[in-house]
Amino acid sequence: MDQTDFEQQLRDAALRVTRPRVAVLAAVHAHPHADTESVIAAARALLPDVSHQAVYDSLHTLTQSGLVRSIKPAGSVARYETRTGDNHHHVVCRNCGSIDDVDCAVGHVPCLTASDSHGFVIDEAEVIYWGTCPGCSVRT
């Protein structure tokens, strides 16, 4: 995954290839589950003068195009990742807030079937597991 790949991803998504977008995409790819502030910092490592606004815009655009996915566990700010489209979920530590990926428990695309959807047309199931991470468990 180098810069050329990210540019290609943008083109494939019919998005304009701009420096901020490439930097944001690379930043999110390099720091999965990072919050916006971290993404801004990481993006600035590649492109020192990006404005936070450009990063917010890019994140929104990339999210809409499905190149990045955003998650917002309660009590946390928005976080982003580039692993999309594979129906994986997250474990969040109640203590330190760290996040890890988990593949879906019950086979594939499982939770997508609610027992009674009240007439809602469901297109995605988002699962967040709450618990305590290994590090925090030890220091209890």
Place this chain on the structure above:
Amino acid sequence: MDQTDFEQQLRDAALRVTRPRVAVLAAVHAHPHADTESVIAAARALLPDVSHQAVYDSLHTLTQSGLVRSIKPAGSVARYETRTGDNHHHVVCRNCGSIDDVDCAVGHVPCLTASDSHGFVIDEAEVIYWGTCPGCSVRT
């Protein structure tokens, strides 16, 4: 469910019985999935001079005691409900933000088993189904 019941619930949870708490509990019970502002409004219908701060405090306390549960779908403010402890989940309309309850799809307490928890000790699985509500589907 009248005022006495709410007071009893507070006592059972070893919480002090105060007017604001009773009002908040009643308000949340009467308006499931209401956001904080609505809860404040509903609580003031019962107790005109509650401060918003008291409502926030009460909601936190009640949440910690398990009498109410808070949910925060991405893009929405905090919402509260009194239906707790039965492992049910939510459908959220991407368009209008309305929320409905759904019982868990795969049997009972299903999603609690992540395939690989990375050493996390999981105590709760929170599922949010995203889709379009009946009303918004029609007006497409």
Place this chain on the structure above:
DNA sequence: CGAGAAGTCTTGACTCATTCAAGAAAAGTG
């Protein structure tokens, strides 16, 4: 290759849900 249109970025101000803090008031205890 160069100009034009459309889409993006920069800058800077602003919103608003939620939190913080200090003193006043009420709840439970004996």
Place this chain on the structure above:
DNA sequence: CACTTTTCTTGAATGAGTCAAGACTTCTCG
């Protein structure tokens, strides 16, 4: 009923995220 502790009121502060206007790129097409 007085005491201790918890909770509430008031009012200000925080901060992630948004809005807006103008300057600047990117892509397209001649």
